[in-house]
Amino acid sequence: MSDIARIETDKRRSRAVVYNGMVFVGGMTADDRSQDIKGQTRQTLVKIEEFLAKAGTDKSRLLTAQIWIKDIAKDFEGMNEVWNAWTARNAAPTRATAQCDMGAPDVLVEIIVTAAVSQ
Template sequence: MSNIVRIETDKRRSRAVVYNGMVFVGGMTADDRSQDIKGQTKQTLEKIEKFLAEAGTDKSRLLTAQIWIKDLARDFDGMNEVWNEWTAPNAAPTRATSQCEMGAPDVLVEIIVTAALPE
């Protein structure tokens, strides 16, 4: 049986969970929410990279991503510009992107990813 490793856990959530050769990174948002969609996306992806590294993997091993955007019509292209520059060459994960009401009014993007650990 595989152990479950929880990273940065509090009463409500873990930032990442490692189990059975996979890393599940919870919903990440930007710390500086005064930024536009490109700035918030860049910050969010940097946080994801940090948690992937802490779990022992990296963005080249992403399996899937879920992206929520506050205003899809306004910000989809800007988010994609940053996303496309960030993803590892020839290693894009499966992905779903949708618009939703965010938990805070100044959050423009939230991203969840799942990645494989190295074998």
């Protein structure tokens, strides 16, 4: 049985969980929510990279991503522009993107990823 490693855990959640050769990074959002969709997406992806590094992996080992956008009609193209520039060449994960009500009114994008841990 594999051990479970939790990264930055509090009473409510872990920011990332490593288990059985995979890391599950919980929903990440931007810290500076005054930014537009591109700025918030960039900040969110930086946070994801930091958690992947803490788990011993990187974006080239992404398996899947879930992206939630506050206003998909308005912001899908801008988010994709940043996302496409960020993903590792020839290593894009599976992905689902949807519009949803966010937990805070100034959050424009939230992203969850799962990656293989580097061996």
